[in-house]
Amino acid sequence: xxxxxxxxxxxxxxxxxxxxxxxxxxxxxxxxxxxxxxxxxxxxxxxxxxxxxxxxxxxxxxxxxxxxxxxxxxxxxxxxxxxxxxxxxxxxxxxxxxxxxxxxxxxxxxxxxxxxxxxxxxxxxxxxxxxxxxxxxxxxxxxxxxxxxxxxxxxxxxxxxxxxxxxxxxxxxxxxxxxxxxxxxxxxxxxxxxxxxxxxxxxxxxxxxxxxxxxxxxxxxxxxxxxxxxxxxxxxxxxxxxxxxxxxxxxxxxxxxxxxxxxxxxxxxxxxxxxxxxxxxxxxxxxxxxxxxxxxxxxxxxxxxxxxx
Amino acid sequence: xxxxxxxxxxxxxxxxxxxxxxxxxxxxxxxxxxxxxxxxxxxxxxxxxxxxxxxxxxxxxxxxxxxxxxxxxxxxxxxxxxxxxxxxxxxxxxxxxxxxxxxxxxxxxxxxxxxxxxxxxxxxxxxxxxxxxxxxxxxxxxxxxxxxxxxxxxxxxxxxxxxxxxxxxxxxxxxxxxxxxxxxxxxxxxxxxxxxxxxxxxxxxxxxxxxxxxxxxxxxxxxxxxxxxxxxxxxxxxxxxxxxxxxxxxxxxxxxxxxxxxxxxxxxxxxxxxxxxxxxxxxxxxxxxxxxxxxxxxxxxxxxxxxxxxxxxxxxxxxxxxxxxxxxxxxxxxxxxxxxxxxxxxxxxxxxxxxxxxxxxxxxxxxxxxxxxxxxxx
Numbered sequence: 001x002x003x004x005x006x007x008x009x010x011x012x013x014x015x016x017x018x019x020x021x022x023x024x025x026x027x028x029x030x031x032x033x034x035x036x037x038x039x040x041x042x043x044x045x046x047x048x049x050x051x052x053x054x055x056x057x058x059x060x061x062x063x064x065x066x067x068x069x070x071x072x073x074x075x076x077x078x079x080x081x082x083x084x085x086x087x088x089x090x091x092x093x094x095x096x097x098x099x100x101x102x103x104x105x106x107x108x109x110x111x112x113x114x115x116x117x118x119x120x121x122x123x124x125x126x127x128x129x130x131x132x133x134x135x136x137x138x139x140x141x142x143x144x145x146x147x148x149x150x151x152x153x154x155x156x157x158x159x160x161x162x163x164x165x166x167x168x169x170x171x172x173x174x175x176x177x178x179x180x181x182x183x184x185x186x187x188x189x190x191x192x193x194x195x196x197x198x199x200x201x202x203x204x205x206x207x208x209x210x211x212x213x214x215x216x217x218x219x220x221x222x223x224x225x226x227x228x229x230x231x232x233x234x235x236x237x238x239x240x241x242x243x244x245x246x247x248x249x250x251x252x253x254x255x256x257x258x259x260x261x262x263x264x265x266x267x268x269x270x271x272x273x274x275x276x277x278x279x280x281x282x283x284x285x286x287x288x289x290x291x292x293x294x295x296x297x298x299x300x301x302x303x304x305x306x307x308x309x
Numbered sequence: 310x311x312x313x314x315x316x317x318x319x320x321x322x323x324x325x326x327x328x329x330x331x332x333x334x335x336x337x338x339x340x341x342x343x344x345x346x347x348x349x350x351x352x353x354x355x356x357x358x359x360x361x362x363x364x365x366x367x368x369x370x371x372x373x374x375x376x377x378x379x380x381x382x383x384x385x386x387x388x389x390x391x392x393x394x395x396x397x398x399x400x401x402x403x404x405x406x407x408x409x410x411x412x413x414x415x416x417x418x419x420x421x422x423x424x425x426x427x428x429x430x431x432x433x434x435x436x437x438x439x440x441x442x443x444x445x446x447x448x449x450x451x452x453x454x455x456x457x458x459x460x461x462x463x464x465x466x467x468x469x470x471x472x473x474x475x476x477x478x479x480x481x482x483x484x485x486x487x488x489x490x491x492x493x494x495x496x497x498x499x500x501x502x503x504x505x506x507x508x509x510x511x512x513x514x515x516x517x518x519x520x521x522x523x524x525x526x527x528x529x530x531x532x533x534x535x536x537x538x539x540x541x542x543x544x545x546x547x548x549x550x551x552x553x554x555x556x557x558x559x560x561x562x563x564x565x566x567x568x569x570x571x572x573x574x575x576x577x578x579x580x581x582x583x584x585x586x587x588x589x590x591x592x593x594x595x596x597x598x599x600x601x602x603x604x605x606x607x608x609x610x611x612x613x614x615x616x617x618x619x620x621x622x623x624x625x626x627x628x629x630x631x632x633x634x635x636x637x638x639x640x641x642x643x644x645x646x647x648x649x650x651x652x653x654x655x656x657x658x659x660x661x662x663x664x665x666x667x668x669x670x671x672x673x674x675x676x677x678x679x680x681x682x683x684x685x686x687x
Contacts, residue, residue: 090578093578095577115581115584124578132575134631199582
């Protein structure tokens with residue numbers, strides 16, 4: 001844990017150095033430390049899987065899995081295609097019904113709680129969601145306020161403020177009235193994230209939030225995610241494909257393989273050549289990222305490069 | 310990009326989020342959100358304008374529809390008769406003979422338009438009309454069976470007047486819809502499964518209808534075919550009342566689901582994520598659409614294309630992300646009444662209204678699609 005905190009504050013210093021216009025760096029760093037302290041204090045798990053078996057049709061993708069997600073942390077699920085990382089995220093988000101076992105939200109079964117009450121505490125961003133044509137960014141983000149609305153309290157000034165702030169926080173103010181379908185891939189992804197932000201749930205489940213984005217936009221999304229974690233104490237659980245980015249922006253990595261967890265811990269603990277070999281069948285070296293010191297994955301030389309093809 | 314990042318940074322810090330820090334376009338966006346909100350799709354100026362326009366045209370068509378007939382009754386007289394201040398033969402013709410037909414047409418258009426908007430939104434598919442969930446095919450089997458069976462014992466017109474056909478059609482519609490929903494169930498109902506199962510069940514039921522028609526006597530088969538096209542010619546006040554009741558209860562419930570419809574169309578996972586009970590919502594909306602459609606089909610037969618075309622026209626006129634329910638309902642009334650007027654006056658013989666709605670509605674939809682694609686590519 002200490003190693004992670006050290007490496008992330010290094011990351012912050014570097015970002016500030018690279019971007020001299022960043023005026024809020026000091027405050028950001030302070031809240032960042034507070035967030036780090038929160039994570040180390042013994043809080044009850046915000047999400048917990050107990051004996052969870054889940055999958056599609058008859059075959060479970062994950063078998064008898066136990067996992068606790070601590071409050072105020074950024075956790076990333078990693079694993080090869082089809083290992084069940086999205087499946088696990090869906091089970092945590094009560095989108096997929098477990099075949100056996102259960103998911104607890106703040107200690108009580110998530111599937112028995114009223115859907116709307118759960119939505120005030122837990123937000124989900126599925127993989128590549130699609131908005132119907134004619135939906136503006138504002139339309140989309142306003143939907144995130146649904147769990148806070150009711151017959152008695154249909155749509156308040158607070159809802160409008162929160163939606164606007166979510167749009168501003170994702171840098172979409174200029175395009176707030178444009179059709180989501182007309183936006184670039186990066187803007188569209190941020191519009192969906194804005195919906196989740198507007199939901200003001202303490203816990204965010206993000207399924208591959210960086211898919212289809214170029215590296216700069218991937219970083220935008222991950223920085224936003226970490227800012228939500230540091231400034232608002234949000235608990236974030238996400239699925240990512242890029243191992244190095246996952247290492248850089250997560251407190252904890254959980255590697256899934258063959259229906260269960262094969263490695264679980266800080267990025268430094270988890271990302272080892274042995275784990276990469278087991279989970280991905282990947283021969284790779286792990287070197288410190290020259291910018292942040294987080295583990296970085298460099299695949300070994302291709303075999304055919306050594307000899308004649 | 311740098312401007313966006315700048316805004317982002319400022320908005321991220323609450324202390325810098327003063328009024329001066331906000332972009333010039335922001336307050337407008339916020340104010341609109343406050344005043345209208347996601348529930349108020351119908352209150353957006355463009356939607357409201359078209360809805361009011363469609364309602365005015367619909368009311369004009371009610372008056373015109375009553376005025377036109379074997380003898381012309383001046384619209385002034387029609388309005389007085391509708392208000393109950395006109396006695397005499399014209400008053401009798403208006404209130405007893407012509408009004409039931411026009412009101413049936415207006416209500417059939419209303420409920421079909423609303424039902425089509427509901428099913429197309431909830432299945433996220435423009436082909437997801439009420440016909441798809443088996444309602445029309447089920448109703449057709451029921452009605453044709455009643456005509457064929459009844460035709461053997463009584464005269465066809467006696468069966469029509471006795472109200473046996475509407476009851477048989479309603480039962481057929483409800484049974485078929487339950488069958489489609491049940492066969493589509495697989496730990497919950499997915500929209501695309503519903504559409505696929507619906508197509509299969511409809512084809513099967515249509516085969517049953519064809520079999521009944523082939524086995525029937527020629528006079529009976531002709532009567533059944535007329536019913537299958539959709540017609541307002543055999544309507545009376547006893548047709549109007551059940552339809553009015555269903556519309557009066559069903560349309561407000563449909564409007565109450567409006568906010569949930571907007572959330573449901575984001576897909577099951579997102580909708581669940583923001584707290585919508587997806588399966589319950591889908592069952593409610595489909596059940597509502599089935600009841601509305603069954604009432605319309607029982608009253609006037611399966612009038613073609615209204616539930617399919619009207620919501621798509623409403624969607625394109627309104628420029629929204631789903632068909633506004635009231636606009637779809639009002640346009641349904643305009644289409645059915647306009648088609649009935651055309652059917653009664655433009656031809657030397659009586660044409661069933663269902664043929665006109667199809668002939669008028671389908672090309673209009675094609676034109677809209679072509680124009681839409683041109684706009685998109687420009």
